[in-house]
Amino acid sequence: MQTSTIIFGSDHAGVDLKSALIDQLKADYKVIDVGPSQKASCDYPVYAKKLCLKVLELQSPGILICGSGIGMSMAANRIRGVRAALCLNEYMAAMSRMHNDANVLCLGQRIVGVGLAKSIVQAFLTAGFEGGRHQKRVDLIEEVV
DSSP states (O other): OOOSEEEEEEOGGGHHHHHHHHHHHTTTSEEEEOSOOSOSOOOHHHHHHHHHHHHHHHTOOEEEEESSSHHHHHHHTTSTTOOEEEOSSHHHHHHHHHTTOOOEEEEETTTSOHHHHHHHHHHHHHOOOOOTHHHHHHHHHHHHO
16 A cells, blocks of 8 residues: 555544554654544544545545454444554465455554554555455455445
């Protein structure tokens, strides 16, 4: 996925990891942060929806972060056109792009450390969709929604 823009969103449990990732990437990418900026308790589906709508509008990848990544991935995958992948390692991130054309990466701040999260993000951003037999499967996902 070659892009110059990355969209970030989190809930209160993902603010710190989101900030660390933005700090790493802002030199090389235009970063859009849909919030929140503080750790006050908030509802993850609100931020998942904001991010996903922006991903679809700009056709740029998104990164969602909550405590486990599970809630964000569940909320994001409710939106037609979004293929959100909860990834715990670099292999999952690369395969989500290569075989599933994932456009949103979900991470859990309480699950992965900053160093691993940075590697996962790099794997996600640098892997490309292989198309071919995988396109048919991605098309079938869109029929289900």
